[in-house]
Amino acid sequence: MxxxxxxxxxxxxxxxxxxxxxxxxxxxxxxxxxxxxxxxxxxxxxxxxxxxxxxxxxxxxxxxxxxxxxxxxxxxxxxxxxxxxxxxxxxxxxxxxxxxxxxxxxxxxxxxxxxxxxxxxxxxxxxxxxxxxxxxxxxxxxxxxLTCAGLTAWNALYGLKALKPGDYVLTQGTGGVSIFAVQFAKAAGAKVIATTSSAAKTEKLKSFGADHVINYKETPNWGEEAKKLTPGGRGVQHILEVGGPATMAQSLKAIAFDGIISIIGFLGGGDHEKQPGFLDCLMNICTVRGVLVGNRLQFEEMNRAIEANGIKxxxxxxxxxxxxxxxxxxxxxxxxxxxxxxxxxx
The missing domain is CATH 3.90.180.10 (Medium-chain alcohol dehydrogenases, catalytic domain)
Structure with a gap:
């Protein structure tokens, strides 16, 4: 050596x-x-x-x-x-x-x-x-x-309240965490609504299993649109929030009662003029949590799921x-x- x-x-x-x-x-x-x-x-x-x-x-x-x-x-x-x-x-x-x-x-x-x-x-x-x-x-x-992006997505979907078949998951963009969330959600029998800004990425997201893709540049109120896509307009159960304050308002419009918004990034910047407040969480009866990756037991659990489902x-x-x-x-x-x-x- x-x-x-x-x-x-x-x-x-x-x-x-x-x-x-x-x-x-x-x-x-x-x-x-x-x-x-x-x-x-x-x-x-x-x-x-x-x-x-x-x-x-x-x-x-x-x-x-x-x-x-x-x-x-x-x-x-x-x-x-x-x-x-x-x-x-x-x-x-x-x-x-x-x-x-x-x-x-x-x-x-x-x-x-x-x-x-x-x-x-x-x-x-x-x-x-x-x-x-x-x-x-x-x-x-x-x-x-897997170390960061994979485990972050896994923690978001399973760390607080486990994702169930038939649940709706909302992902943002085509970064590593968002793509993993699409793959994990589909393996669990959930439905996925994804957002992106380009037609090319729309097709890629669909190829990985996204059921619906919303172009957020064409549809600025994508949160309301996402909610309409769920059964009875009840909203999505899990949202992976990567934009931060700039996109949180739309996430709150998409979330279902008792749903979970996992904040995993701030790609949209740390400041925004119209940041939602704590009362918005109350009005939507939802949980907003910060996620910093996950623990070793979750990592091992995720790895077993990756092998069992052939996830690449x-x-x-x-x-x-x-x-x-x-x-x-x-x-x-x-x-x-x-x-x-x-x-x-x-």
């Missing part, structure tokens, strides 16, 4: 030029409870772009190695490790300390690529508690998409090399991707 490897570090908050490649970083050492992983693939999230721009609201360590999503092969284990052995294919857990139950303050401080060193490197040492076995049906590129993550056709990370960040920033954008270390 090599003594040095390539890794990226976030050295500031001045934009993507804050990303620096170290081509001779020491390979991490393995402590008694650690697992050394040769990383083969990683995938990017909007959060990765926000960190070097100083726009991430959670803890970030100085000079951190970025990236939360990683897939690779175990090459060494500490003497106290029980869950893994050399040769196992594994995936990283987003918050390394979030093993079960609700997220707590301590677990927020264990986020890969933010509070602790992440996956955009060739080798990584992780606690055995912070890894799960990769579904055998997936490639490394496909597996690397959607990976963008363009895959970047590790040395091309800045170009990958810009490609994603320019919203040129469809599904998950991946980095290959092989």
């Amino acid at each position: 090599l003594e040095t490897h390539q890794q990226w570090n976030v050295t500031g908050t001045s934009g993507f030029d804050s990303l620096k490649l170290n081509s001779s970083a020491p390979v991490p050492t393995v402590t008694d409870s650690a697992v050394l992983v040769k990383l083969s693939a990683a995938s990017l999230n909007y959060r990765d772009l926000a960190i070097p721009n100083g726009k991430y609201p959670f803890p970030v360590a100085p000079n951190v190695i970025p990236g939360s999503d990683g897939a690779g092969t175990v090459v060494a284990v500490g003497k106290a490790v029980k869950k893994f052995k050399e040769g196992d294919k594994v995936l990283t857990l987003f918050n390394q300390g979030h093993l079960a139950g609700s997220l707590d303050f301590a677990s927020i401080g264990t986020g890969l690529g933010g509070a602790v060193d992440g996956t955009l490197r060739e080798y990584g040492a992780f606690s055995e508690q912070g890894l799960v076995h990769m579904p055998s049906s997936l490639s490394f590129l496909e597996g690397s998409t 993550p959607v990976v963008d056709e363009k895959v970047f090399k590790l040395t091309e990370l800045k170009e990958a960040y810009q490609y994603m920033w320019d919203q040129k991707h469809f599904g998950k954008l991946c980095i290959s270390m092989e």
